[in-house]
Amino acid sequence: MRRIWFALTIVATALFGAVGPASAHGIGGRTDLPLPAWQLAWAAGFAVASSFVALGAFWSTPRLAEAAAGRALTSVRTTGMRALFVLTRLFGLLLFAIVLVAAWTGNINSAVNISGDAFLIWFWVGLQVASFLIGDVWRLFNPYETIADGAAWLRARSRGESLAPLDTDGMTLWPAVASIFVYLWYELAYHSTESPRSIGVFLTVYSIAMLGGAIRNGRSFVRAADGFAVLFNKLAALAPLFVEDGHLRARSPLTGLSRLPRTPGTVPFVLVVLGSTTFDGFTRSSFWLDVAGGQAGWERTVTSTVGLLVIIGLVAMVYLVAMSMMSSLTGEDASDLSVIFGPTLVPIAAAYAVAHYFSLLVLDGQRMIIQISDPFGKGWDLFGTKDYAIDFTLVSPSTIAWVQTLAIAVGHVLGVAAAHDVAISRYDRRTAVRSQYPMLFVMILYTVIGLFLLLGA
Amino acid sequence: MYRRCVVLVLVLALGTTACGGDSGAGAPGAVGDSGGPVFDLSIEDGEVLGGVRRVEASIGEKITIEVTGDGTEQIHVHGYDLYLQLENGEGSIVFDALIPGRFEIEFEESGRLILELTVK
Numbered sequence: 001m002r003r004i005w006f007a008l009t010i011v012a013t014a015l016f017g018a019v020g021p022a023s024a025h026g027i028g029g030r031t032d033l034p035l036p037a038w039q040l041a042w043a044a045g046f047a048v049a050s051s052f053v054a055l056g057a058f059w060s061t062p063r064l065a066e067a068a069a070g071r072a073l074t075s076v077r078t079t080g081m082r083a084l085f086v087l088t089r090l091f092g093l094l095l096f097a098i099v100l101v102a103a104w105t106g107n108i109n110s111a112v113n114i115s116g117d118a119f120l121i122w123f124w125v126g127l128q129v130a131s132f133l134i135g136d137v138w139r140l141f142n143p144y145e146t147i148a149d150g151a152a153w154l155r156a157r158s159r160g161e162s163l164a165p166l167d168t169d170g171m172t173l174w175p176a177v178a179s180i181f182v183y184l185w186y187e188l189a190y191h192s193t194e195s196p197r198s199i200g201v202f203l204t205v206y207s208i209a210m211l212g213g214a215i216r217n218g219r220s221f222v223r224a225a226d227g228f229a230v231l232f233n234k235l236a237a238l239a240p241l242f243v244e245d246g247h248l249r250a251r252s253p254l255t256g257l258s259r260l261p262r263t264p265g266t267v268p269f270v271l272v273v274l275g276s277t278t279f280d281g282f283t284r285s286s287f288w289l290d291v292a293g294g295q296a297g298w299e300r301t302v303t304s305t306v307g308l309l310v311i312i313g314l315v316a317m318v319y320l321v322a323m324s325m326m327s328s329l330t331g332e333d334a335s336d337l338s339v340i341f342g343p344t345l346v347p348i349a350a351a352y353a354v355a356h357y358f359s360l361l362v363l364d365g366q367r368m369i370i371q372i373s374d375p376f377g378k379g380w381d382l383f384g385t386k387d388y389a390i391d392f393t394l395v396s397p398s399t400i401a402w403v404q405t406l407a408i409a410v411g412h413v414l415g416v417a418a419a420h421d422v423a424i425s426r427y428d429r430r431t432a433v434r435s436q437y438p439m440l441f442v443m444i445l446y447t448v449i450g451l452f453l454l455l456g457a
Numbered sequence: 458m459y460r461r462c463v464v465l466v467l468v469l470a471l472g473t474t475a476c477g478g479d480s481g482a483g484a485p486g487a488v489g490d491s492g493g494p495v496f497d498l499s500i501e502d503g504e505v506l507g508g509v510r511r512v513e514a515s516i517g518e519k520i521t522i523e524v525t526g527d528g529t530e531q532i533h534v535h536g537y538d539l540y541l542q543l544e545n546g547e548g549s550i551v552f553d554a555l556i557p558g559r560f561e562i563e564f565e566e567s568g569r570l571i572l573e574l575t576v577k
Contacts, residue, residue, distance in 0.1 A: 029535020029561045033577060111538070191568060284559075286511060289573065293509035296569035359558075392536060392556040397577075456559065 015201040016190070031284055032359050033397045035404060035454040043405045047412045047447040051440045054416050058433055062425035064258040064418065070242070070251025077246045085140065092141025098375055103200035107377025110194040111367065114375035119199055120187065121365045123228075125357040131232040132350045135241035138232040144210045145229070148219040171224045173265030175213070177272055179206070180227025184276040188283070189304035191297055231273060234260065235350055237343065238414070257418050258425075260343040267342035270349055271319060274446075275312030277352040281453030282311055318445055319345070325438035330431055340426070341439065344418040348446050351411020355404040355450060359395065366390045404454055412447040416440065493519035493554075498571060500526030500546060503564065505571040513575045514554050522562070522572070523549040531565040534574070540565070 075081065095118070103115035110116040130137050139145070149163075156163045183206070192198050213221040222229070236242065237256035242249055260266070282288060283304075292303045320338065327334035369388045374380045395403075419439045423432040494514050499506040506526075514520050524532065525547055532541040534550065536558055541550040554576045562572040 029533075029563075030556075031559045033558060033575065289509055289511065289570075293570050293573075294504055296564075296567045300568075392558070397557045 012201060012205045015205075016192075016198060030364065030392070031456070032400050032404070032454070034456040035401050035451065037455070039401055039405050040451045040455060043409045043451055044448050046409055048444055050413055051416055051444060054413075054420060055433060055436060055440065058420060058424065058429065058436075060424065060429060062258070062421050064255045064421040065425060067252050067255040068259045070240075070249040070255070072247040072249050074248050075246055076243055076248050088140040089142075089146045093143045093146055095141070096143040100200065100203055102376050103196045103203060105376065106196055108196055109377060110196055112371065112374065112377035113196040114368070114371040114377075115196045115199045116194045117365065117368050117371060119203070120194065121360055122368055124187070125353065125361045126365070127228075127232055128235055128350070128353050128357075129361070131235040132238040135239045135243075136233050136236035138229060139243075142226075142229055144207070144214075144222045144226055145219075147211060148214040148222050151214075152219045166220050166223070167218065168220050168223060171220065171263060173224060173230055173263050173269050175221075175225035176227045176230040177265055177269045178227075179209070179225055180231060180269065181272050182206070183227060184272065185305060185308065188276060188280055189301055189308050191301045191304075227269075230269060234266070234270065234346055237346060238350060254347070254414055254418065257343045257346060258421065260346070262339050262342070264339075267319075267338050267345070268316075270342060270345045271316045272312055274345060274349045274352060275315035276308065277349070277356055278315050278449065278453065279308045279311040280356055281352075281450070282307070284453065284456040286457060315446075318442055322438040322442040325441075326435050329438070330427065330435045341419060341422055344415050344422065344439070344443075347411045347414035347418065348443070348450075351407045351414075352450055354407035354411075355454060358403050358407070359400045362395050363390070363392050366394070401454075405451070408447055408450045408454075411450075412443055415443050415446075419443070493521065495521040495523060496572065496574075498522065498524045498526075500524060500528060500530070500543075500571070503528060503530065503567060503569065509570050509573060511573045511575065513577065516554055516557050516576055518554050519551060520554050520574070521549060521551045530567075532562060532571070533565045534560060534562050536560040 076085075099115045099118050102113050102118075106113040106115065127138055153163045183202075186198075186202050187193055190198070210222055210226055213225055237260045238254055239256065240250050240253050242251065242256060283292075288307070292300055292307070295303055320334075323338040323341070324334045326332075326337050326341075330337070366388075367390060369385050370390075373383045373385045380386075416439075420432075420436060423435050423439075426432070427435060494512070496510075496512050522532075522534075522541075524541070524543060527546040528543060529546070530543050532543065532548070532550070533539070534541075534552070536556055537552055537560065539550060539552055541548050557576050559573060559575045561570055562574060563570045
């Protein structure tokens with residue numbers, strides 16, 4: 001297995017080298033104005049104040065877990081629902097195919113080729129937002145699950161058997177940590193992210209890894225190894241809608257965090273995602289401009305890779321230091337604690353994603369309106385939207401700043417609330433309050449860092 | 458607990474909108490102001506001399522970017538989506554700063570950043 005990974009890496013690197021930066025990029029060249037200082041101060045002050053209020057107003061029974069069961073809305077096992085599911089899955093497969101074909105054969109100008117905006121904006125950012133606002137909607141479309149499950153079902157049929165149930169015993173998320181890191185490296189460190197051919201290489205290599213792994217290890221492999229599906233699934237713990245026992249259910253937002261399975265590798269996974277968004281914010285700073293601004297090509301990729309690893313390391317270190325502090329306050333093992341409190345990082349990750357990528361979705365994302373009429377950049381006009389003019393003033397800088405500040409502050413409050421709930425479900429009130437001091441320290445630090453990065457100073 | 462969280466969020470929202478108000482939007486500068494900012498860039502060996510600068514302009518101003526040096530690079534202003542083809546290493550681009558934000562200006566071929574423009 002390791003030889004195959006090694007070979008894939010060599011091939012991928014060679015292909016990346018071959019496709020090169022030769023195309024225009026439409027994504028990521030516009031970023032937000034620096035956050036006004038008064039807004040930063042207000043939000044940071046609010047975060048600190050609300051943390052202490054929460055500490056003082058510590059509720060005495062775990063509330064989230066009680067409400068996590070929600071109530072059933074409708075069955076998903078009816079014929080109609082199953083048919084709908086098949087349709088959405090086929091649609092997902094179709095979209096995936098279109099993006100792949102556009103990436104490999106479409107116009108190399110990333111502004112007119114649908115692959116860049118579809119993958120990097122609507123998929124990466126859009127689905128994160130949809131996941132924490134609505135529920136794990138990617139499960140309706142996920143092409144890898146469709147292919148893996150479909151192939152397994154066909155194989156079972158050919159043997160006259162029925163499809164074996166999914167076996168996730170002993171599953172860890174470490175493969176997903178690796179795959180999401182590779183994507184984040186591609187998105188943030190690699191110098192030619194938006195180039196359609198580069199996207200083609202990335203998606204092809206990623207798909208081969210996913211499906212190859214599924215052939216070898218069974219269809220449960222994609223559940224452990226597909227970083228995208230894992231991320232959307234974790235974020236969906238914040239959302240109201242979920243499916244359980246054959247029913248679509250609704251619960252209060254955030255309560256799903258108490259039910260997040262403590263699969264090994266979950267905490268490193270969230271820390272890598274959080275660290276990467278932090279690095280993205282860091283690249284807007286004047287420090288980074290001085291260090292890497294004049295660099296291009298592979299030189300910039302190397303600098304950015306180092307930066308990405310350093311920032312992820314720092315973000316992880318903050319969390320682990322807090323866990324060891326909590327360990328001495330509660331007498332529990334630090335690595336147990338880091339797993340138990342891991343879910344409280346999910347609201348922070350969601351908040352960071354909104355703060356950094358909201359304007360990308362709403363402004364640059366409008367390019368999709370033009371691209372659906374001409375996905376391959378050949379001059380078509382399928383839906384009559386070819387002449388749509390992107391309105392970069394659709395949301396004002398003050399609206400963007402408001403959304404960013406609100407997102408980070410709300411994420412902070414939710415993270416603190418979730419941490420309190422976990423603490424009170426494990427300890428008596430006195431120990432619980434004491435255990436939260438390191439946790440508040442972490443939350444406030446992440447919040448202040450998040451806000452500070454928005455200054456783009 | 459849930460209601461407390463909702464109250465906290467509402468307080469936050471009210472606070473954000475009440476204080477400071479619309480400090481981000483600002484009034485547009487004099488439209489048609491032909492005396493708008495001029496930014497000079499000197500290019501040598503595919504890189505800008507003096508390193509990548511951060512420059513600012515007010516919304517509504519007429520921005521001029523003048524480039525001198527060697528090479529026949531193509532310069533791309535992101536966001537505004539403007540292209541300038543250098544001839545004999547010379548060229549200038551004039552446009553109205555109507556979109557607020559921070560924009561990268563770079564060489565199309567190498568992807569190398571040459572200027573960062575902030576429009577407020």
